Amino acid sequence: xxxxxxxxxxxxxxxxxxxxxxxxxxxxxxxxxxxxxxxxxxxxxxxxxxxxxxxxxxxxxxxxxxxxxxxxxxxxxxxxxxxxxxxxxxxxxxxxxxxxxxxxxxxxxxxxxxxxxxxxxxxxxxxxxxxxxxxxxxxxxxxxxxxxxxxxxxxxxxxxxxxxxxxxxxxxxxxxxxxxxxxxxxxxxxxxxxxxxxxxxxxxxxxxxxxxxxxxxxxxxxxxxxxxxxxxxxxxxxxxxxxxxxxxxxxxxxxxxxxxxxxxxxxxxxxxxxxxxxxxxxxxxxxxxxxxxxxxxxxxxxxxxxxxxxxxxxxxxxxxxxxxxxxxxxxxxxxxxxxxxxxxxxxxxxxxxxxxxxxxxxxxxxxxxxxxxxxxxxxxxxxxxxxxxxxxxxxxxxxxxxxxxxxxxxxxxxxxxxxxxxxxxxxxxxxxxxxxxxxxxxxxxxxxxxxxxxx
Amino acid sequence: xxxxxxxxxxxxxxxxxxxxxxxxxxxxxxxxxxxxxxxxxxxxxxxxxxxxxxxxxxxxxxxxxxxxxxxxxxxxxxxxxxxxxxxxxxxxxxxxxxxxxxxxxxxxxxxxxxxxxxxxxxxxxxxxxxxxxxxxxxxxxxxxxxxxxxxxxxxxxxxxxxxxxxxxxxxxxxxxxxxxxxxxxxxxxxxxxxxxxxxxxxxxxxxxxxxxxxxxxxxxxxxxxxxxxxxxxxxxxxxxxxxxxxxxxxxxxxxxxxxxxxxxxxxxxxxxxxxxxxxxxxxxxxxxxxxxxxxxxxxxxxxxxxxxxxxxxx
Numbered sequence: 001x002x003x004x005x006x007x008x009x010x011x012x013x014x015x016x017x018x019x020x021x022x023x024x025x026x027x028x029x030x031x032x033x034x035x036x037x038x039x040x041x042x043x044x045x046x047x048x049x050x051x052x053x054x055x056x057x058x059x060x061x062x063x064x065x066x067x068x069x070x071x072x073x074x075x076x077x078x079x080x081x082x083x084x085x086x087x088x089x090x091x092x093x094x095x096x097x098x099x100x101x102x103x104x105x106x107x108x109x110x111x112x113x114x115x116x117x118x119x120x121x122x123x124x125x126x127x128x129x130x131x132x133x134x135x136x137x138x139x140x141x142x143x144x145x146x147x148x149x150x151x152x153x154x155x156x157x158x159x160x161x162x163x164x165x166x167x168x169x170x171x172x173x174x175x176x177x178x179x180x181x182x183x184x185x186x187x188x189x190x191x192x193x194x195x196x197x198x199x200x201x202x203x204x205x206x207x208x209x210x211x212x213x214x215x216x217x218x219x220x221x222x223x224x225x226x227x228x229x230x231x232x233x234x235x236x237x238x239x240x241x242x243x244x245x246x247x248x249x250x251x252x253x254x255x256x257x258x259x260x261x262x263x264x265x266x267x268x269x270x271x272x273x274x275x276x277x278x279x280x281x282x283x284x285x286x287x288x289x290x291x292x293x294x295x296x297x298x299x300x301x302x303x304x305x306x307x308x309x310x311x312x313x314x315x316x317x318x319x320x321x322x323x324x325x326x327x328x329x330x331x332x333x334x335x336x337x338x339x340x341x342x343x344x345x346x347x348x349x350x351x352x353x354x355x356x357x358x359x360x361x362x363x364x365x366x367x368x369x370x371x372x373x374x375x376x377x378x379x380x381x382x383x384x385x386x387x388x389x390x391x392x393x394x395x396x397x398x399x400x401x402x403x404x405x406x407x408x409x410x411x412x413x414x415x416x417x418x419x420x421x422x423x424x425x426x427x428x429x430x431x432x433x434x435x436x437x438x439x440x441x442x443x444x445x446x447x448x449x450x451x452x453x454x455x
Numbered sequence: 456x457x458x459x460x461x462x463x464x465x466x467x468x469x470x471x472x473x474x475x476x477x478x479x480x481x482x483x484x485x486x487x488x489x490x491x492x493x494x495x496x497x498x499x500x501x502x503x504x505x506x507x508x509x510x511x512x513x514x515x516x517x518x519x520x521x522x523x524x525x526x527x528x529x530x531x532x533x534x535x536x537x538x539x540x541x542x543x544x545x546x547x548x549x550x551x552x553x554x555x556x557x558x559x560x561x562x563x564x565x566x567x568x569x570x571x572x573x574x575x576x577x578x579x580x581x582x583x584x585x586x587x588x589x590x591x592x593x594x595x596x597x598x599x600x601x602x603x604x605x606x607x608x609x610x611x612x613x614x615x616x617x618x619x620x621x622x623x624x625x626x627x628x629x630x631x632x633x634x635x636x637x638x639x640x641x642x643x644x645x646x647x648x649x650x651x652x653x654x655x656x657x658x659x660x661x662x663x664x665x666x667x668x669x670x671x672x673x674x675x676x677x678x679x680x681x682x683x684x685x686x687x688x689x690x691x692x693x694x695x696x697x698x699x700x701x702x703x704x705x706x707x708x709x710x711x712x713x714x715x716x717x718x719x720x721x722x723x724x725x726x727x728x729x730x731x732x733x734x735x736x737x738x739x740x741x742x743x744x745x746x747x748x749x750x751x752x753x754x755x756x757x758x759x760x761x762x763x764x765x766x767x768x769x
Binding site: 330 | 524525526528529531532533535536537539545547551555557558560562609613618619633663693696699700714718719731733762763764765766
């Protein structure tokens with residue numbers, strides 16, 4: 001203490017100024033109402049170190065990249081379906097009447113500098129975003145990270161997945177190319193299939209009967225403002241709760257539900273994660289620069305009288321597409337009313353999938369009679385039942401995903417489409433329980449070698 | 456957040472990167488790596504930063520010279536990857552590997568903080584609930600207000616009403632091509648097909664039809680539709696009864712019409728009955744006639760709703 005006081009007097013006496021960081025700290029303390037003590041503690045916030053925590057970070061960094069590239073795209077996109085005649089640099093479409101929206105996407109792709117790069121990075125980032133969220137979710141599931149006290153954050157994470165997937169669908173619809181419009185047509189028809197309310201809901205959503213002239217202008221603020229604001233808000237909540245509760249940690253020596261071990265945020269963790277942000281951005285930029293995606297100029301403008309073979313949604317909607325393709329043609333007549341078959345795979349099935357997912361932390365607690373607090377994760381083999389359900393669920397979604405591209409697979413592998421479809425319909429029922437049973441048996445044998453723990 | 460006690464005393468430093476993944480034991484450990492000597496080399500980070508500089512300059516050059524997307528993306532990616540690798544290496548290997556431990560915020564059932572908060576909230580709520588009747592009226596008023604706002608939804612679009620059952624086809628209205636050319640019996644030879652619209656309504660998506668001219672005797676009309684297909688001309692709605700894509704794939708060797716979206720297939724010779732795929736209902740048929748000048752015209756509108764199914768369409 002005396003040394004420090006001596007140093008200060010010496011500094012004052014010789015006119016030596018304090019270092020810029022020390023001055024910045026004083027300035028911060030002054031402006032935070034004396035919050036430097038809290039800030040100092042938070043700079044030492046403990047982050048357990050594991051590759052698994054990188055999955056959520058990838059998702060976060062995709063979101064950042066989507067916002068950055070999205071702003072650039074928004075500078076050039078016209079959310080208007082007014083008819084124009086194309087006069088850009090893509091020769092095959094010169095003179096073709098099309099919507100202003102589609103024309104502006106052609107322009108920003110082919111005539112705006114770095115426009116195509118921004119669009120392709122944006123698209124790749126969206127695809128990787130959803131993939132990262134799903135793998136992150138699976139990691140949470142298989143390691144029991146959703147248990148008390150993190151049940152609400154599981155719900156927030158799932159809501160994020162829904163919002164992100166839905167916003168991806170909105171983005172897919174905006175360019176107003178043939179695939180966009182076909183996707184919107186299908187979305188309209190699915191909404192229409194809801195008993196009693198469907199036609200009214202579809203009309204309110206689209207502003208009339210499909211095709212409507214204002215749907216692009218309506219989707220645009222949803223895609224660039226409403227849903228991103230919701231995603232940003234939920235992300236803030238998700239990370240805020242994570243910050244307060246801290247990360248879970250994998251089991252290991254010295255780790256228990258009361259003690260967290262890891263590296264402090266500053267400097268090592270902060271340096272690493274900033275590096276990871278740049279690496280994710282770099283990989284996606286390389287994708288966007290070198291791997292073509294969604295070449296909308298090849299599809300042509302949307303018209304209600306055109307449609308194309310091998311039309312595919314973005315991969316994360318593939319499971320829904322597969323369910324729609326696999327559903328038998330069972331339109332049900334109820335007196336003078338009609339219940340279209342598409343209602344079951346497109347409206348009921350997503351509800352059947354997401355409702356138990358949302359309730360999972362509570363269902364798991366009831367099933368295992370475990371409502372205690374857990375900060376230490378379990379390994380998949382320690383909970384064979386949970387691992388079995390997870391593996392069965394992944395198998396179920398995989399069958400749906402393959403069915404979503406049945407025509408592409410059939411022509412690529414020279415299979416008969418009806419036979420492939422029948423096989424997938426069989427696998428839909430048979431594969432998930434089989435995989436679940438297999439997983440259970442394998443993991444139960446392994447878990448018997450595991451020492452009993454309180455986790 | 457103030458609950459976090461930073462365990463400075465427990466701080467340990469792993470010797471180097473090798474300890475990552477292997478959980479360290481708090482309280483143990485070795486001193487932080489000294490500069491030089493056994494500390495990791497700096498050149499990997501330097502290479503990354505060099506890539507950043509080269510990539511950044513390359514991006515500017517590519518942008519100014521309007522080079523292709525691959526050059527723009529490649530240079531930008533090199534810059535980002537170099538910077539990311541340098542930072543990650545720095546954080547992983549150069550910053551040392553300080554490992555600290557601290558307590559999780561494990562709540563107790565009788566945590567004093569939560570109890571105090573609960574008591575405060577109870578007291579605050581009591582300000583409202585002690586006026587029993589008035590507080591119920593407050594809830595009622597708030598609910599009525601919230602529900603009243605649902606009326607705004609009405610501005611979003613028209614109520615569908617009967618519009619789903621109506622297209623632009625009217626008795627006597629001519630068939631025209633997408634370019635507005637009227638369709639006569641001579642335009643379409645037997646075995647041919649074209650897409651047609653009601654005259655003056657070539658933008659009416661729901662009115663689009665596929666017109667087929669079958670050879671004599673090839674087409675057997677459905678019962679009750681004997682007069683709908685004069686001289687082998689047959690018209691079906693071109694909107695799939697599954698989820699509404701244009702049923703655009705004509706397979707002339709089997710006289711089937713298929714939807715590219717979900718592979719529903721309709722038998723044109725059998726009233727456009729769905730024979731495979733997820734569509735559950737036939738494509739509606741438009742009653743046709745040929746007027747005295749040889750023009751193909753509609754006898755009436757469709758007799759059922761076109762397109763995908765909905766509740767009232769039964």
